[in-house]
Every structure is written in structure tokens, then in C-alpha cells.
Amino acid sequence: MSDLNLLFEMGFEKEKAELAIKKGGNLQGAIEWLETNQDKTIEELKAEEEFAAPTAPDDSQANSLVCQECGKRMRGTAEAEYHASKTQHTDFEQSTEEIKPLTEEERATRLEELRAKLAVKRANEAVQDKADQKRNEQIRMKSTKETQDIKEELQKKEQIKEAEKKRKEKQDDIDAKKRIKAKIEADKEARRLKAEQEKAARAGVAPPVQPAAPAMPTTSGPATSKPASAYTEARLRLQTVNGTVQKTLPVETTLFEVAHQLAQDNGTEVATFTTNFPKKVFDRTDFGMTLKEAGLVPSAALIVK
Template sequence: MSTSDLDQLVDMGFDKEKAELAVKKTGNLSGAIDWLDKNADKSIDDIKAEDAQAAEDKSAEDAAQAQSLVCNDCGKQMRGVAEAEFHATKSGHENFSESTEQIEPLTEEEKKQKLQDLREKLAAKRSIQSEQDKIDAKRNEQISRKKTKESEDIKEQLKAKEQIKEAEKKRKEKQDDIDAKKRIQARIAADKEERRLKTEREKAERAGRAPPPMPAVTGPTSSGPTTSKPASAYTETRIRFQTPTGNVMKTFPVDTTLFEVASAVADETGQDVESFTQTFPKKTFDKEYFNETLKDLKLVPSASLVVK
């Protein structure tokens, strides 16, 4: 503290040596006055004796403090908390206590040996890790090969399905071509038969004879080729229309209504259609029949109609 504090204490009448000790112990004027007041009955020698005894007691207490830690589970002695924490992590032990026994520091030889042991342990650990890495790499390679094979198998399956699908598509296209050719042949045959019947009817009309009856069966006859299947089996019909502007040949699905046929003919000729007349057998289809289909009106597989 500053000299002024000591001077003020001396001016107050306190013993200089005792005042110096008070200032040293407390560090300020107010604290020094309180200390001097508490120790007013003690001589300077008594105070010094007490200080010496306190220092001796503290030294003994410090000597009795813990110098090491001991694991109660295995009895291993450790220098400090860090070493105890490391031991607990490695061994799983949890019970530790303090010990006043001091562990002597390692000699240079012991340090070298311990360092060598650590190096050997580290090398062994690295060797084990290296072997484990090889095992892991081999397992990963096997997994990768398995995935690659599974992927290739999936690709092969997809390829086979695509090939089957493509073959089925080609087979269907081929069958569709065959069916189309059959339909064309059937139409040609129906047209020939229609022309033959028309010719015979016209001859009969000129000769004043009754027209020949329509054939009851659809099969080959001596008069010429016929369709190879019954009218109910056809999906389309071919109709020749006699219009004021000329003949028109059209093909319709058998479920087409006569109204739709009339609309198609009107678009073709530019004139509204009021009715259709079938020459043989003689029959007129006016607008009362327009909601019926060509199949219902028995205009399959072909027919000849006069447009009015």
C-alpha cells in the first residue's frame, strides 16, 4: 500500500511495526484499522507466532492433500483426472478415490518403453483396421457385383418382354393384313355377285320373266362365286347409290344408321336425301327408317339404293 496509509496509522498512535503488518495483511487503511482493533490485546511476537503456526499447519495440510487417484474396481493408480478419465473410457470402470500416495515420475527408460508400447499398440490397431478395410472392400465389391447382375437381369427381362411385345405386334399386323385382304376379297366377290344378279334381273325384265330369287345360302354355286360367310358375320357393307348426278360407291360399318348414310350422301352430292329405294327386293326406306342401322335393314354385305 502507499506510505500515506502507514503514516496515518502511526499518526493515530498505532505501533509502527504492528501497523506495517496490518497494512500488509489487509491492503487498505480501513481493513488495517479493523485488524489492529481485533488484535489490540496481542503483542507483535504473539502475532508472528500465530502466523508461523498457521504457515506450518498449511504446509502439513498441503502435504496431506491427494497426490493421485485410484481405481476402486481394478486398483490401478493414476496421476490425475485426465488419466482417470482415459482409464474409465477404455475399461468402463466408474469407481475412483483420491490417494495421498505420490506416483514417482517415469524414468527416461520407462518413458521410452511406454512410448514403444504405445507404438506397438497403434501398429496392431492399424493392422486390424487394414484387415477390416480389406474385408469391407471385398464385401462392398460383392454387393456391387450383385447389384450389377440384378440390374443386368432386369434389363434382360425388359428386353425379352419388348421382343415378345414386338413379335406380338408384328403378328397382329400380319393378321390384320390377312383380315383386310379377306375383306377386300369378300367385297370384290359381293360386287361380282351383285353385278351378276343385276344382269340376270335386267334380262328377266326385258324378257318379261320374273326376276331370279335371291340365293338362300352363301356358298359356291354354279352361277359364280359368293361370299364365304353369312351376312351377320360382316362388320362393313358396301353400298352403291344411284343419284341424279351419277353412281356413288361407299363402304360403311354395319351399325351405321340410315340417317348417317343420308348425311354422307348429301355431303357427296350436295343435295338433301329424302328416301332410299331398294330395287330388289323392292322396298323404299323413307325417314321413318333413318334411325335403323344398315344391319337391321338387311343391307349387308352389299346393296344398291336409288337416292331421292
């Protein structure tokens, strides 16, 4: 198996392996060059090769390079450049002394060391990838929950709005039926009176005294004394920790909906509603009651806690 194929088998990318063989000259030199440049990308290595200083030592005419500042001996320019980047040493000289080549056992050991370093690097990358995936999943889940919370809040508002609409439609229908019934009764009474007048005229007697026509029922008008069951709206005075709030709501509005409106209006979180006269406490178990069922019609003053 060729030196290049050995590097492929160890997991090095093609361009980096080819450059390592070119720089090192053989498998031993390639391994040392790869160790020296293991943290550099192929783009960085190509750039270094393209823009290398023309005055750099030419190791093709020498067997080694020696650092004059620390005495370390190196096989070529790549190793010298790495040494300079780590130590800031810049004084190198060529030497005709050849560095003893690695034995088969040393080469095998260096290969194993390099494989171990690669394994550690890949393991660290795998751990980092896993951490990144976990963080991204947490971000996604948080975003999903926030979106779901917003959607549920909108749905709740739509449900309340729809319930209020249906109650209004129901009340409008009741009022319309009352007006139709009253109109029918008025027409019936008018026909009766007309028949009596015609009968009196034929008999030559005075017509009977006509009573005042009853008023047509309306949904609004001057306040009159009437039973609570006749009211369609309730006036509430709500004393909260954030101030006093006054509301006029349909009698079919539930205490839960009143609590929700207070939370939306001024941030009041409602646990109980309390009336003073008569003394009565409505807790969360009572929030399904309507204002009418709770006896808060036509008006009531509530302490909110």
C-alpha cells in the first residue's frame, strides 16, 4: 500500500494528504508535517504555500534546519515555520547534518499517536456537535412553547368573544320575540276596540271608553322598577388592588369571564369575589356561575382578591 493510501486510510482528506507527502517526501515526513499543521485548514496551508517568502530556507539543498536560538533541529521549512509560530524564534540556519530516520517501531508508534490525536479530536467534535444539537433543540422547544401559548391565548380570546356574541344574539332574539308578541297583542286589542266601536255605532249608543295603549317593550328606556329576571345587563363596581373598575356586562357573563377581563385590563389575578351586603364569597369553584345565577343583577359591588 502506498504512503498516500495509508494517509487516506487514516482518514485524512485527499488534498491535505497529497500536500503532506509533497512537503514530507515520505510517510515519516508526511506524518510529522501533519502533526505540525494539524490545526490548519487546507485553505490556510495552500495560502502559506502560495505566499511563502522567497527568502525562506531551501531545505532541498540541505539535510536539516537548526534554530540558532534554542538549538532544535528540524527536517524542513514546514516544521521550522511551525516552530517559529509556537516560540517566536526567527533565526534558522541550514545544516548538512541529516536527522536520523525513524525506525519501523518508531514510525508505528508515531502513527498510533497520530491516530490517537485524531480520535480525541473527532470525539471532542462529536461532543460539541451533540451540545450544539441539544442547545438548538432547547431553542426550538422554547420557541414552539411560546408560539403555542400565544395561539392558546388567542383561541381563548376568540372563545370569549364568540360566547359574548352568542349571548347578545340570544338576547336580541328574545327582545325581538317580545316586541312581536306585544305588537300582536296590540293589534288584537285594536281590532277588538274597533269591533266594539262599530257595534256601538250601529246600536246608536256612545262607544266605550278606550284604555291607554300599553307601551311597547324596548331594550332601553327610562329606569322602572322591575324584577331582576327582566334585566339583560348587570352593572358591576369592582374594587381591586390596582384600583376600582366599573363594568356593564350581559347577565349571562360568567364570573370566570369577569376575572379574565380584569386580568387583561389591569393585570389583576382574581382568586375570589366578595359582596358585603349580603356577605358572600365566590371562589374559583363558583366561577362557572353567571352574574344572573350569582344574584349580581341588576347591580353589585364586589371586592376582588
